[in-house]
Each structure stands twice: as C-alpha cells, then as structure tokens.
Amino acid sequence: MLYPVMLPLFGVTAAAGAAVGIRAWRAAGYSPRIGAVVGATAGLLGPLITMVPLRGCTFEPGRGPVDVALGVVAFGVGGAVAIGASAWVARTIARETGRVRTPAQQLSAGSFRAGIGTPLAFLAPTLAVLVLFLYWPMLETLRLSTRLVRLSAPNQPFVCLDNFTKLMAPTFSPLAAWLTIGFVVAAGIVAVLGRSDQDSALAVRVRGWLGGLALLAWTTAMFGANYRGVFVTTLILTAGTVIVGLIAGLAIAVLVSQPVKGQGAYRTFLIWPYAISPPIAGILFFVIFDPLAGIAGHLVETFTPFTLPSYRADGTLARSVVILASVWKTLGFNILFYVAGLQNVPTDVIEAGQIDGANTWQRFRHLVLPSLSPITFFLIVTNVTYAFFEVFGTITYLTAGGPSGATTDAMSALIRAGQVQGSFGDGAAQSLILFAMVLAVTFWQFRVTGRRVSYGS
Amino acid sequence: MADLTVRAAPPGPDKAAVGPQPTGALRRRKRTWHVHLLLVATCFVLCAPVLYALLAATQNNAQLFSFQLTPGESLARNFEVVWESRSLGRYMWNSTVVAVAITVGKTITALLAGLAFVYFRFPGKWFVFGFVLITLMMPTEISILALFRIVSGLGWNDSTLGLTVPFLASATGAFLFRQHFANLPAELSEAAQLDGANPLQFLVRILIPLSWNTIGALAVIQFVYGWNQFIWPLLLISDQREQLVQVGLGSLTQAGQGQAYGPLMLGAVLASIPPLVVFLALQRRFMNGFALTRDK
Incomplete structure (x- = not known):
C-alpha cells in the first residue's frame, strides 16, 4: 500500500541517494550525472525492500506514533541499504575496470x-x-518478526510491527530520559569547547563516546518496562565483560611479553582457558560461589571480616559473578591477540621515545597503545559478540537468569520466547534488535579502524 | 618487541672489563625475578577455578562442605555416577563425532573457497566475494530460531546431520585461507601450471603442505567451536541419547537440595579434556598460523 504520508519520505531518500551517488561515482571516475540518477533510483527503490514486506502498514491511518516512528526507521534502513550498495557497486566497478x-x-x-x-x-x-x-534463516527471521506465531496454530497472521511495539510499551523511564539529555548536553559542551582547543582529536573522540552513550540511554528509554530490564542486563554484562576483559588481557599480555625465561610456558598457562566452554565456566563458578559449599565464600570469611552474600539472592552480585566467569573464559583469547599485537609494535619507535626522554608510562600511553588500536577494536567486536551470544551458556548453569531476572539477557529472553513459549514472532523481533546492535558495533569498528578488516574468530 | 623498555645489549665477553656493568646486570636480574613472581601468581589465579574443580572432583559432599583442601577418595564413585548413571560417555562420543565432522568439513570447504578466490579470475568474483564477506556480520545466533524451524522442517531433529551440516562452511575459514594463499608467491601456481597440474593437484601437492599452520589454527578454532556448542543442541535435540556434552552436563545439576558437587565438577573436568588436548597438541600451529603472524 502507498499512503500519502510516504511521499515526502521518498523525496528525502531520493535526494540523499542522489547526493551520495554524485560523490561516489565522481570518486570512481564517472560523470556525476550518472551518479545522481543511480543514487536517486536507489533512494526511491530502496525503501521498498522494507515497505513491500510490511505492506506500508505502519503508515496506515489510525496507527500510533510508535508505529509511525518505527516505520520511518524501516523506510530509512531500506533506503540506506540500497544507497550504500549502489555506492559500493560504483567503487567495485571502478576497481574491476581498472579506473x-x-x-x-x-x-x-x-x-x-x-x-x-x-x-x-x-x-x-x-x-x-x-x-x-x-x-x-535471516530472511525467515525478518518475515517471522511481522507474524503472530503460535505453536498449535497453522496459520501465521500478519501483525505489522506489533512484535516490536509490544517491547516498546509507552512507559516512561525518568532515569533513562535524564541520562539521554545529560549525555547529549555533555557532547554539545565538548563540541563547543573542543572547537578552539588544539587537541581537537581528543574532543572528537570524547564527543563520539558521549554520543554513543546518549544513543544507548535513548534506546533504553524507548523500551517498555518488561524488555528494558533485559536490555539493561545485556548492556551491563556486555560492558563488564568487554571492559574488564580487555584491560586485564592487555595487562597480562604486557607482563607475559617481558623478556624472561620460560615465556612460552607462561603463555600456554595463560591462554588455555580459551578451550573451556562458556557452559563449563558457568558450572565451575556455580560450585565456587555456591552459598553453602562455595570455596569463594569460605575464603572471604577466612581472610576478611566480611561474609559473602549469596549470589543467588543478590542481583548485583549475580551479575558480577557472571561477568567474572565470562572474563575468566575470554581472557585467554584477549591475551593471545594482545601478545601478537605487542610483537608488532615497531622497536625503533619505542627506542626513539626512550631517547626523547619519555618514561615507561608515557611510552606505553602514546606509542604502544595507539599501535594496538586495530587489535583493540577487533577484540571489542569479538568480545561484544561473545557477551551477546555465548554468555547465555554461562548464565544457564550459573544463575538460570535469576535472581528475579537480574541476569536474564537478550539471548536468554529470545530463547525463552522461542523454545518455551513457542512465540517465534516475538523471538524474531528480539533477534533483530540484537542484530541491529551487532551491526552498530561492527560499523563503528570499521569507521574507527578505517575499513581495515580483521579476519579471525 | 613487546617489552616496553629497550633491552640492554646482550652481555658480551668484553662487558666484564667495563666496570659498572655488574650493577646493571644485578638490577636486571632483580626485575626479571619480580616478573616471574607476578607471572606465576597470574597463572595460579587463572588456573585456580580448574585446580579447584580437580580437587572437588575427588571429594564427596561432606568433604566439600568442610572446605577440605586435600584430595578425597570419592573419585571412583563420582566417576561411576558421571559415566554410568548419567551417561556422560555417550554425550562425549556424540560431541566428538559432531566436532570432528565440523572441523574436517569446514577445513575442506574453506580450502576450496580460498583456492577459488585466489587462483581464479571469473566474472562476478567481486560479487561472490561480497556475498561471503557480508556473512561475517551475520552470527548464526541472530537467526537461530528461524534456523531451528528450517532444520526441523528438513526432519533433522535429533540427528547428527542437523548438528553438523549448517556449520560446514563459514566466511571465517574462507578468508583465513584466502589471505594465506594471497601471501604465497604467484610463481608457485605458474610453475604448477607449466608442469600441467590441475587446480586440485596444485591444492593437494603444493598449497596444503604450505598451509599447515593455517589449517592447524582453523582446526583448533573449529574443534573448540563444535565441541562447545550449546544453544543449538539445546534447541534441536530432545532425545537425550543424541544430546551433546555441553547440554548433557545439565543432567548432573539438580535444582534446590541434593546437589552432588563432586560428580558435577568431575563432569566439567572430563568434558573439558578433548578441546584442551586439541588446543595443546596444535598450540604452536595455532599461535603461528592464526594470531602471532598476523600481518599489519
């Protein structure tokens, strides 16, 4: 269906397509006129990728603002995919024809x-x-996300984007809203201050980080009360696993890269937990942190004046133990890659820094760390992917998602929706939210590391 | 080099004559000593969970609850529970079949794909390449519910086919070999063609012998991946006799009271042995082929 509301949207995507097309085809050595035509065509046809399967339903008269907003997003995604593909084609044709x-x-x-x-x-x-x-399966996921699927019912009625809007029930979270506003304001301040400052590269980076945090807070604010908990849990577990894992991994990699005897043996001893599975990490920490039989509680009681509360009753502690188990499991992988990266730091640069009088910390901060950044970004993506999809195994045996949902992350919720409740439509919609997050992180990595593709994992 | 301070020149025979050198050497040795201490401590902390699991695997609940730090004598009994009554052996056999099938299958498909990408020119190559490249951004888990419906539709529930076939190819492997082959000198294939070798002969006689590091690295990754599968068998397998080990370990856990910890820990240890053996056996190749020779 084509509704009158969609006409200005087509105008916007066509104009954006023409603008991108002119630049891309000119850079490829063709006439900008071709670029404008191809880009505008992509901009006009692209939205149909999403709008035809949806039958334009989000723009029907009588749909709520959430539906319309999601519809605009879906419209834009379709347009962006087609425009991006057309620009890629331009570049590839130019390369293939030798221009x-x-x-x-x-x-x-x-x-x-x-x-x-x-x-x-x-x-x-x-x-x-x-x-x-x-x-x-990817196309099937897209299709299922617009269907109402019940185990016993053979037909799967089309429900527009209800599976998504269900997750976004319009409840208002003041905290998330204030955080969003706070991060946006902070990013603005940095932008204004950074303009005059000499060190503007730092300002750009800080602004980027604040912008990303604002986006996360805003996304959190968008979700309804039920799914917001799942989303926040996923963010906390992911942030904890990635940040602690990378810092600890780098520190240990630096340590094991010192020129001492038996370096190889140490490396083996540090890297082998890579081969342990996430579920088994869950089992080990399940016993170690057991409220009655756990050795961790016993050690805390023996060596400190405190007692360890039961992680099966305390949500914060439960999340911490899950993070600890995942960091332990992923550490070997992080160490391996940082050791590899440290070997490729050019020695002459370090020597030059030493001659210039930089101390150990300055050499590390300004010479070693920047040359590790491709590896760091690669590890961020693989660790985020691990935290999204693999920590599920750890959670299953360690906390089973409890206490009262404190460790139910997106993957657990998705599996439960599909396997236990048989509502594959809901599961598919949740899958696509995770997919959007994976794509966001991957594109961020590509932008920052300048299209350097890291092969691995 | 990785060390942050530049190493002093290696002590030569003429060094002793200079005079103040012994102090420097002494200081260096002292620093090394600290590094060793820190490294041993780090290794101990990282190994501690598994060391404790080894300990607990030999104990009964009474010893475990009293935090006894010496081995108990219940290893044989725990093993009987794990292996006989909870049939961990069966799960481990199933996992071995699946992990080996995935490893071998993926290595073959990846070698063939790498060969096609590097040693052939054909129209639309860039399109095929992009088509494979994009899948790097599509983790299986994203569409795992849809995959479950599709594989169920094929009638592959409770079958080894359902556990292996969907994972017999991946962009990762294809690109690993593509990158490795692209770094080999082009004269190799020119010489092979002069000798009249066909592409498959070239692959088997020339490329594979030059690729053992990459093959070893991929084998470790794929075996560990196949062995550690959890979500997929959890969804697909309902017949307990066909279950894989990571899910099968769940039969050793009991909700609420009556959890026997010794067998649980023993199960976790036993189920970790195969991937560890593969990792340790191939670790030199793994480090050489995969990570430590990454160019750029």
Whole structure:
C-alpha cells in the first residue's frame, strides 16, 4: 500500500541517494550525472525492500506514533541499504575496470586458465551452506518478526510491527530520559569547547563516546518496562565483560611479553582457558560461589571480616559473578591477540621515545597503545559478540537468569520466547534488535579502524 | 618487541672489563625475578577455578562442605555416577563425532573457497566475494530460531546431520585461507601450471603442505567451536541419547537440595579434556598460523 504520508519520505531518500551517488561515482571516475540518477533510483527503490514486506502498514491511518516512528526507521534502513550498495557497486566497478588501481589486482598473477565453472564448483559447498543456513534463516527471521506465531496454530497472521511495539510499551523511564539529555548536553559542551582547543582529536573522540552513550540511554528509554530490564542486563554484562576483559588481557599480555625465561610456558598457562566452554565456566563458578559449599565464600570469611552474600539472592552480585566467569573464559583469547599485537609494535619507535626522554608510562600511553588500536577494536567486536551470544551458556548453569531476572539477557529472553513459549514472532523481533546492535558495533569498528578488516574468530 | 623498555645489549665477553656493568646486570636480574613472581601468581589465579574443580572432583559432599583442601577418595564413585548413571560417555562420543565432522568439513570447504578466490579470475568474483564477506556480520545466533524451524522442517531433529551440516562452511575459514594463499608467491601456481597440474593437484601437492599452520589454527578454532556448542543442541535435540556434552552436563545439576558437587565438577573436568588436548597438541600451529603472524 502507498499512503500519502510516504511521499515526502521518498523525496528525502531520493535526494540523499542522489547526493551520495554524485560523490561516489565522481570518486570512481564517472560523470556525476550518472551518479545522481543511480543514487536517486536507489533512494526511491530502496525503501521498498522494507515497505513491500510490511505492506506500508505502519503508515496506515489510525496507527500510533510508535508505529509511525518505527516505520520511518524501516523506510530509512531500506533506503540506506540500497544507497550504500549502489555506492559500493560504483567503487567495485571502478576497481574491476581498472579506473582506480588497487594492490588487490596483483592477486591475478598466476591464475589458472579456466571457465567460470571450475571456481564456482569450488565455491559451491561454501555458498550452499551460507545460503541455506545463514541467508535463508535471516530472511525467515525478518518475515517471522511481522507474524503472530503460535505453536498449535497453522496459520501465521500478519501483525505489522506489533512484535516490536509490544517491547516498546509507552512507559516512561525518568532515569533513562535524564541520562539521554545529560549525555547529549555533555557532547554539545565538548563540541563547543573542543572547537578552539588544539587537541581537537581528543574532543572528537570524547564527543563520539558521549554520543554513543546518549544513543544507548535513548534506546533504553524507548523500551517498555518488561524488555528494558533485559536490555539493561545485556548492556551491563556486555560492558563488564568487554571492559574488564580487555584491560586485564592487555595487562597480562604486557607482563607475559617481558623478556624472561620460560615465556612460552607462561603463555600456554595463560591462554588455555580459551578451550573451556562458556557452559563449563558457568558450572565451575556455580560450585565456587555456591552459598553453602562455595570455596569463594569460605575464603572471604577466612581472610576478611566480611561474609559473602549469596549470589543467588543478590542481583548485583549475580551479575558480577557472571561477568567474572565470562572474563575468566575470554581472557585467554584477549591475551593471545594482545601478545601478537605487542610483537608488532615497531622497536625503533619505542627506542626513539626512550631517547626523547619519555618514561615507561608515557611510552606505553602514546606509542604502544595507539599501535594496538586495530587489535583493540577487533577484540571489542569479538568480545561484544561473545557477551551477546555465548554468555547465555554461562548464565544457564550459573544463575538460570535469576535472581528475579537480574541476569536474564537478550539471548536468554529470545530463547525463552522461542523454545518455551513457542512465540517465534516475538523471538524474531528480539533477534533483530540484537542484530541491529551487532551491526552498530561492527560499523563503528570499521569507521574507527578505517575499513581495515580483521579476519579471525 | 613487546617489552616496553629497550633491552640492554646482550652481555658480551668484553662487558666484564667495563666496570659498572655488574650493577646493571644485578638490577636486571632483580626485575626479571619480580616478573616471574607476578607471572606465576597470574597463572595460579587463572588456573585456580580448574585446580579447584580437580580437587572437588575427588571429594564427596561432606568433604566439600568442610572446605577440605586435600584430595578425597570419592573419585571412583563420582566417576561411576558421571559415566554410568548419567551417561556422560555417550554425550562425549556424540560431541566428538559432531566436532570432528565440523572441523574436517569446514577445513575442506574453506580450502576450496580460498583456492577459488585466489587462483581464479571469473566474472562476478567481486560479487561472490561480497556475498561471503557480508556473512561475517551475520552470527548464526541472530537467526537461530528461524534456523531451528528450517532444520526441523528438513526432519533433522535429533540427528547428527542437523548438528553438523549448517556449520560446514563459514566466511571465517574462507578468508583465513584466502589471505594465506594471497601471501604465497604467484610463481608457485605458474610453475604448477607449466608442469600441467590441475587446480586440485596444485591444492593437494603444493598449497596444503604450505598451509599447515593455517589449517592447524582453523582446526583448533573449529574443534573448540563444535565441541562447545550449546544453544543449538539445546534447541534441536530432545532425545537425550543424541544430546551433546555441553547440554548433557545439565543432567548432573539438580535444582534446590541434593546437589552432588563432586560428580558435577568431575563432569566439567572430563568434558573439558578433548578441546584442551586439541588446543595443546596444535598450540604452536595455532599461535603461528592464526594470531602471532598476523600481518599489519
């Protein structure tokens, strides 16, 4: 359905597409006019990617503001995907036709002379698995997110975006709202102060961080009371796992990179927990922190005047223990990559710093840390992914999501919706929220590290 | 190098004559001593959970509740509970089959994909490459409920097929080999072609012998991944005899009273042995091929 409300939206995406297209095609060595036409076409057709499956339902007369807002987002996402794809095509065509030369072309030396059949046959197993078990489920998730699915009912009625709006029941969280406003104001202040300051790169970075925090707080404010708890738990567990894990990993990597005898043996001893599974990490910490039999409580009682409260009753402690278990499990991986990164820090730069009179901390802060940043961003993405998807196994055995939902994260909620309640529509909608977060983190990494793709994990 | 202070020149035979050198050497040795202490302490803390698990695996509940720090004598009894009455052996066998199948299958598909990406030119290569590249941003877990419906629709519930086939290929492996092959000299394939080798012969005779580090690294990752699978078997497998070990360990836990801790810890230890053995056996290749030779 096409509703009159959507016409100005098409105008906006077409204009944005034309603007991006002119820049992209000109940079690729083509006439900007082609760029404008291709970009505007992408901007006009792109929103249909989301609007056709949704049948434009969010813009029907009588829909609430939440539906309309989500509809605008879906509209924009469709447009952005198509415009981005068209810009990528421009760049790729330019590279393939040799208008812009890249080092990648040297790969063609030593190619086998064969038709298209042979390489496609080699790629067939990979492509078949990816299409059947990754692309198809992804499309199915998108479809299910707009359906009402019940286990016993064979038909799956179309419910527009109700599965999403359900999570965003309009309850107002003053704390989240104030945090949003606070972060936006702080970002504004930094922006104003940073303009005159010489050290404006720092200001840009701080502003970026504050902007990201504002976005998170705003997202939190958008969710209804039920899902907000799940979302906040996910954020806390993720932030704890990533921040503690990276700092501890870097510290230990620096320690084990010192030139001492037996370096290799130490490394093995530090890295092996990588092979332990998240569920088993959960079991180990389940016994260690057991309120009655746990050795952790016993040690606290013996060596300090305090007693350890039961983590099965105290929500904050439960979250801390989950974070501790995940940090322990991921530490080996972080150490491994930081050790690798530290080996690639150029020695002459450090020596130059030493000659210039920089002390150990200054050398670390200004010379070593910046050269580790690609690895740090790679580790942030892999650790965030771990915290989103794998900590579920730890939680299952350690806390089972309790006490009273304090450790029920997004993945637990999603599995429960699907497996226990059989409402795959709700589960699919929650999956897409997680997907959006993964994409946001990945794009942030690409932007910051300048499109350097890290292969691994 | 990783050390933050530049190392002093290695002590040569002429150093002793200079005079104030012994102080420097002494100071250096003293600092090394501290590093050793810190490293041993860190290793101990990181190993502590598993050391405690080893200890608890030999104890009965009474010894565990009294925080006894010496091994108990209940190892055999705990083992009987874990292996016989809770059939951990069966779960571990199932997991071994699945993990080995995933490791072997993924290595083969990744080798073939890497070969196609590096040693062939064909129209639309960039499109296929992008198509595979994008999946790096699509974790299986995102669409796991839909995957469950699809695999159930194929009738693969409670079957090894459902546990392995969806994971027989990945962008990670394809790109790992693509990057590795691209760094090999092009003369290799030119020489192979002059000798009349076809692409598969080239792969088996030339590329694979040059790729053991990368293959080893990928094998560790994939075996650990396959062995540690949890969410997927939890969803897919309802027949307990077909269950994988990470989910099967749940049969050793009891809600509320009556939790036997010794068997639980023994189960956790036993279920960690296979991935640890693979990791330790291949660890040199893992570190060489995967992380420590990352260029850039």
